[in-house]
Each structure stands twice: as structure tokens, then as C-alpha cells.
Amino acid sequence: MNLKTKGRLYGIGVGPGDPELLTLKALRLLQAAPVIAYQSATDKESIARAIVAQYLTGNQIEVLFHLPRALEPEKAKSIYDKEIEPIAAHLAAGQDVVVLCEGDPFFYGSFMYVFTRLSEQYQTEVVPGVSSLMACPVALSVPFTYYNDILTVLPAPLSAEELTTQLLTTDAAAIMKLGRHFPKVRDILHKLGLASRARYIERATMAQQRIIPLDEVDPAKVPYFAMIVIPSKNRL
Ligand SMILES: C[S@@+](CC[C@H](N)C(=O)[O-])C[C@H]1O[C@@H](n2cnc3c(N)ncnc32)[C@H](O)[C@@H]1O
Incomplete structure (x- = not known):
């Protein structure tokens, strides 16, 4: 597998809601990242961002992507492909991107849609969260x-x-x-x-x-x- 070495992709679990349930590793990566990305169902506030709001440094680029729920799988696939493009663009430009995920990233987590699309092209690390x-x-x-x-x-x-x-x-x-x-x-x-x-x-x-x-x-x-x-x- 020929991984691009430019930006690294991190998927971090931010836990179920209480900001104190973030892991130390997630906190360190979150605060070091030049770019953070998070999803929300269309038109709704991102729960994952709200959980970590108090830890954000104030000088990070923020990328919001929408993953509408309850779509037919084929329709969802092309929408998700498009929504994830801005994350790929930052990685291609050499910037590390931390993607926030409510709870744990691999337990029905929204990060899995990012992982599926980008982990073969970019170095990727996933940090478990309290589910x-x-x-x-x-x-x-x-x-x-x-x-x-x-x-x-x-x-x-x-x-x-x-x-x-x-x-x-x-x-x-x-x-x-x-x-x-x-x-x-x-x-x-x-x-x-x-x-x-x-x-x-x-x-x-x-x-x-x-x-x-x-x-x-x-x-x-x-x-x-x-x-x-x-x-x-x-x-x-
Ligand atoms: C798409 S799944 C995401 C699960 C998440 N990745 C996790 O590890 O908990 C969303 C479902 O998780 C459950 N859930 C997530 N956070 C919750 C919370 N703070 N309180 C109650 N249920 C929650 C609900 O049943 C919700 O419908």
C-alpha cells in the first residue's frame, strides 16, 4: 500500500457527552491539530463539537460535513463521497486532520465513513472513546x-x-x-x-x-x- 505521507488522519472518540470523559490521548491530538472536522445531521449542531468546545484552541480550521441519516445506501454513498472531499483536500495539502466522533469511532460511529474513504491513502490513527x-x-x-x-x-x-x-x-x-x-x-x-x-x-x-x-x-x-x-x- 502506498500511503501519502503528507497529512495524517485521526479519528478520535469524544465520549458520550460529559467533556471529562474524553481520553488524554484524544485531548492531546485535538489540541495539536491544525484542522478539526466533525459531522452533523443536516442543519443540526454537531454534538461531537459541543462536547469538546471548551478544549478548542481558537485558531484551528474547522470543517463541518453532513451525513444525512436514513438514506438508501446508493444515494448515501455518493453524498458521503462528496461531503468528505474537504477533509481529503486538507490532508492532500499536508495538514493533519482530527475528525471528532461522538462515543467511540468504530461503534456505529460517523468516523467510519471517513475511514472507509481515506485510510488507504493517508496515515490514519483511531483513538477509542467511551461509548x-x-x-x-x-x-x-x-x-x-x-x-x-x-x-x-x-x-x-x-x-x-x-x-x-x-x-x-x-x-x-x-x-x-x-x-x-x-x-x-x-x-x-x-x-x-x-x-x-x-x-x-x-x-x-x-x-x-x-x-x-x-x-x-x-x-x-x-x-x-x-x-x-x-x-x-x-x-x-
Ligand atoms: C450512530 S450511534 C453512535 C454511537 C456512538 N459512536 C457510541 O459509541 O456511543 C447513535 C446511537 O447511540 C446511542 N447514544 C449515543 N450517545 C448517547 C448518549 N449520550 N445517551 C444515550 N444514547 C446515546 C443512541 O442510541 C443513538 O441513537
């Missing part, structure tokens, strides 16, 4: 998995059948990307007798964190940054 998968159970104060428990991570947009099948065979689960899928998920949890064990949290570790009993959640107000945690029923 929502770790932060939500801790914020909820629920020990999550014991001993040989099986943990299943489920995106809520999956079909009711698939969610049911997976939930029937696991010890513990995290259900992500709830948004408008919340009512379907809550129904399934009631049908499977899991509702009393399930815990709901939104914007974990952020200033606006809320923990609400499952049956009191208003389905019309479930944000994108929300998760249902079903801890293991084992207690050792």
Missing part, C-alpha cells in the same frame, strides 16, 4: 453483564420479528437509535415480560441527561440520543 454502550448502564446505575452473560446490541429500526427473536435469546441488551421506533420497542418489551427490567435514558452524561420510567416516556419526544438498557437478571 454510550458503556456510559448508559453506568449512568443508570445498573450492573450490566456478569460472568458468561451474552450481551446483544440492537438497533431499534430492526423489524419487530427480528427484535423479538434476538431478545428471546440474550441475557442482556442495549437498544439504540430509538427515536420514532420507541413505541414498537416498548410493545415488544411488554409482550416478552422484559418491561420491568428495561431502563430508559436519554442524553446520558450530557447536561440534559434524563432517566424516565419506561411507561412514562412520551413517544413523541424520544430523541435520537436515547437508549434502552436491559441488564442481566443474574446477580452474583
Whole structure:
């Protein structure tokens, strides 16, 4: 592989929201970078940038890119190709670029779309971050998995059948990307007798964190940054 040696690409996990959950390595790279890049869903503020705002030096070039959600894969591909061009241009010009990613970069992270497109051309380093998968159970104060428990991570947009099948065979689960899928998920949890064990949290570790009993959640107000945690029923 013939890597260009000019700019280096960094993908850094900035954690789930609390700025103190950034790693020391991420902080060092962030403050040394001439260029930082971050994504937001179109027209929305970048959560990742907000998390690190207090650490920015004030003299860095900032690149915002949009990765609209819920697109057909083919349409998404060409939009993502185009959105990532400004990052490639800085790297080609010899500038290091730090790409911020909420949570962990390789756990459903937006950085993966950058990595796929640029890591074969530019030296790339990825710094893990505290993921929502770790932060939500801790914020909820629920020990999550014991001993040989099986943990299943489920995106809520999956079909009711698939969610049911997976939930029937696991010890513990995290259900992500709830948004408008919340009512379907809550129904399934009631049908499977899991509702009393399930815990709901939104914007974990952020200033606006809320923990609400499952049956009191208003389905019309479930944000994108929300998760249902079903801890293991084992207690050792
Ligand atoms: C595209 S994934 C990104 C995951 C991220 N890379 C991570 O490591 O946590 C977005 C989903 O992660 C979950 N999530 C991320 N941060 C969260 C937070 N602070 N509180 C609750 N859920 C969160 C939500 O389920 C959201 O729909």
C-alpha cells in the first residue's frame, strides 16, 4: 500500500457527552491539530463539537460535513463521497486532520465513513472513546453483564420479528437509535415480560441527561440520543 505521507488522519472518540470523559490521548491530538472536522445531521449542531468546545484552541480550521441519516445506501454513498472531499483536500495539502466522533469511532460511529474513504491513502490513527454502550448502564446505575452473560446490541429500526427473536435469546441488551421506533420497542418489551427490567435514558452524561420510567416516556419526544438498557437478571 502506498500511503501519502503528507497529512495524517485521526479519528478520535469524544465520549458520550460529559467533556471529562474524553481520553488524554484524544485531548492531546485535538489540541495539536491544525484542522478539526466533525459531522452533523443536516442543519443540526454537531454534538461531537459541543462536547469538546471548551478544549478548542481558537485558531484551528474547522470543517463541518453532513451525513444525512436514513438514506438508501446508493444515494448515501455518493453524498458521503462528496461531503468528505474537504477533509481529503486538507490532508492532500499536508495538514493533519482530527475528525471528532461522538462515543467511540468504530461503534456505529460517523468516523467510519471517513475511514472507509481515506485510510488507504493517508496515515490514519483511531483513538477509542467511551461509548454510550458503556456510559448508559453506568449512568443508570445498573450492573450490566456478569460472568458468561451474552450481551446483544440492537438497533431499534430492526423489524419487530427480528427484535423479538434476538431478545428471546440474550441475557442482556442495549437498544439504540430509538427515536420514532420507541413505541414498537416498548410493545415488544411488554409482550416478552422484559418491561420491568428495561431502563430508559436519554442524553446520558450530557447536561440534559434524563432517566424516565419506561411507561412514562412520551413517544413523541424520544430523541435520537436515547437508549434502552436491559441488564442481566443474574446477580452474583
Ligand atoms: C450512530 S450511534 C453512535 C454511537 C456512538 N459512536 C457510541 O459509541 O456511543 C447513535 C446511537 O447511540 C446511542 N447514544 C449515543 N450517545 C448517547 C448518549 N449520550 N445517551 C444515550 N444514547 C446515546 C443512541 O442510541 C443513538 O441513537
